[in-house]
Amino acid sequence: MQQLNKQTLSALPASVAHNVSSTTAQIGIVHLGPGAFHRAHQAVFTDNAMEFGGNWGICAVSMRSTGVRDELAEQDNLYTLAVIDENPSYQVISAIKEVLVLGEQRQQVMSRLTAATTHIVSLTITEKGYCLDGQGLLDSSNSDVQHDLANPTEPRSAIGLLAAALKIRWQRGIEQLTIISCDNLADNGAKLGKAVMAFAKQTDSELATWISTNVCFPNTMVDSITPASNDELRARVAQAIHLQDNWPIQREAFTQWVIEDHFSGPRPAWDRVGVTFTQDVSGYEKAKLRLLNGSHSTLAYLGLRCGKETVNEAISHPSLFNLIKKMLQEEVKVSFTPPPELVVDNYIDAILKRYANQHIRHLLSQIAWDGSQKLPFRLLGSIQDNLAQGNSIALLSVGVAAWLHFLVNAAKTNFKIVDPLADKLISEAAYCSGNLADDVQRLLAIRQVFPESLANNQTFVNALTDAYLSLSELDATNIEQVIDGLL
Template sequence: MLSRSKSKAFCEAKSLIKTDYSRTKLETKIVHLGFGAFHRAHQAVYTDLANQEADPSWGIFGINLFRKGPLTQSFSEQDNLAVLIEKGAQETTKRLVRSFTGAMNIDDKGVQAALDKLCEPQVAIVSLTVTEKGYCLTPEGRINGNNELILEDLKHPEAPRSAIGIICEALRLRKTLALPAFTVMSCDNIPENGRKTKTAVVEYAELIDPELASWIAQEVTFPSTMVDRIVPAMSDASFAQIEQETGLSDAFGLISETFKQWVIEDQFCSGRPNWHLSGAMMVDDVLPYEEMKLRMLNGSHSFLAYVGGLCGHDYIYQCMQDSLLKDITLALMINEQAPSLSSQLDVDLKQYAELLIARFSNQSIKHQTAQIAMDGSQKLPPRVIDSILTLVSKPSYDASQAPQTLLLLLAAWMHFIQGKHTADFQLIDPEATTLKALLAVDNDKKCASLLQFKAVFSDAFMAHQDLVQQITHFYYAIDQQGIRAVLDGFVTSTRSPK
């Protein structure tokens, strides 16, 4: 009775925009690994809107790999419906997302229940938002045979825990059962995420069964995607806001910005929803869009996370209220990140940068700098290091043209991970143990010690001594003068946006 009454309240809420296709036609055709906030506010919305336009059978079943607790039960009690409030600077949309068929936690239900779901004959797509570390790759982009999850999965491949191991075991079972392969679609902010996912899955399979690896390489498609929508972590205040604005209590409810974008390589071995009818771009090559977003948006986010965090700003919108940070961020995008892009898009990059500044300035979106700062060892190479190496490889480059703002970002990260800017700092990074060991030296040796961290400072980067010297200069300037003094002097030498 609880399920029916709560579901009825959601369906009858007059404050919510909702699709009206019959959910009795929904089938679990998509299984999503990493059933977090971003997926529910992005891909699930596109799928819901696509179901409205044509073929309303594409349902999503969410699987959490490592989360425990009663949340998925509460989701079931509200008939797998979720409230999403989309907040712009001037407008707000309150939406009911209806594309889910259910959800589970592996730690509650067991990995066999997850494998059973993945082996349902109608499943056509397995999508992922498991963050960079969930792919268990080395910095060079190969399967990491020393990764703890991979080592455990190789001991018991029939009972895996990593996303890669689960996908491989499900594909092995489908092959054995003579079921068609499914598409594996990464929706994480990783450059060439489809290619890297394929590398992880196929190389892991080779360690278990070369014949399976060959079958996967032939039968499974791995489209790359570019996803974009700011979805902050929820807080008690956020949940209270949803209840106040809609009259509904929803432990799965979310608040996002109004903007959303999805670019997808159209390579699906077993079909897909009509995402193109809900605003997604289906393309042959997603890399140019992916690179633009990773460097200009995510790279700027990292700058604001570390530099803004050191300045005492808790949220991105507060960074935009700091006129100095706002000006430097715009200059970073136009003068350093935009010229680093390797492919030409039919996009006005100055206009794109200004759109990003407007999005960052949205006070309705409480995007924490600390949230963006997590997992820097995984995020900095594609967002920052790749940009720098592209710029310095240009034939016209000389040391006077060093990308100062990107180098300042790296120096700020080196300070940020020491936690001196806040009393309750916790270093959240898959390489936290290594980083803490590198920091366990005298203060005057910390900079040189961190520059030995190859996950960020690769051999290719360290070969440019002018870059190393500039980072070292910024590091000690922050150490001795503080970040605000460095910024005050820095803006005078930053080229203004053209």
């Protein structure tokens, strides 16, 4: 079988989508961190947007690894996106024009970053790549930051690299650049901008001033599940596109990209291919945290207690489905004010449909990781706001109670949980004696999770204790009886 590359594109069957407009486009975007999520998300939106014009080809820059560059080179940087759903679809993406490795091709990287034709720099470098401290500000003690301050022309961090490129653009009078963080980090653009300006200020205060007045760092929110590629995917793709693609990627059908409408230069026609431009990214973040992530955690802890393994298995049980849907509609939906562009009922329907996708194997055990860090944002915020408004918290409390049972069961069975507070959580859970009210009070005293104002709120204590008591009998044999009794 022939390999996917520019010469074999003509062999693609009509059922495989391919945007011809993107094949001849020149580079206008530099992206730092070309992992699978970028290739399944931002690169696809950009590929589709080029149907409406513009030179928005992507120069992808790997900060260290040579893998993506070497893998895609043999395919002229082409690859296949497989959308995994009841009716799978396939699209060959040609938005990425080249892949550079900073450590080996520094000069080429800087040339792309400082080119007058480059108007967008985007990033998916994970939270660690931003070199931030616990307050979300630049960590000057970070070893990469210290290296870059001492060696400003040979940076190895993304922050140092951006500052170096912006200095050259400033000196040459090259403006109209927008820098877009696409990582799952609250206020990601604002934090990135502050970090870059803080770094620049330590080298040249005038540069920092120029950045603050000429370069925009819009906040964003991204969402789409992107499972790892494997040989099974390669075989399915080969059968679908009639060519051998060694580096295909896959994702679920649902995909979301919300960008603050705050640019300092031109941009692709992303809004014409599904991207939402808004003045209220934080509203979308809250919707995702409370509706999607909150129900995810609730389903994970309840599903594990019921003997389920994956999200699809858990949501496929009618009682668990009904509880999650009712919680979303009656308690989470009323806990916050959504941005005007978001139709919450449609978003809830999309969440439930995503959970039911049997082709995505999303483990409940993985979602259950780091509960102490997740629950304050995913569930407790909704509970606090509902208490202030006089709304019900009964079903929201079920998710918290299920987490408490998860901890107690882990302590009893010596199960090692994944959580930065694991030692503290298991130590407290090990003292739970079976007196349910006392158990709840002991676990509510963990101040790293439950603020004193919430732990002492009698309405919450009562709701949590009732839910904890009900779930104490829950197992794989009586799901309907216990869960239906909570509805």
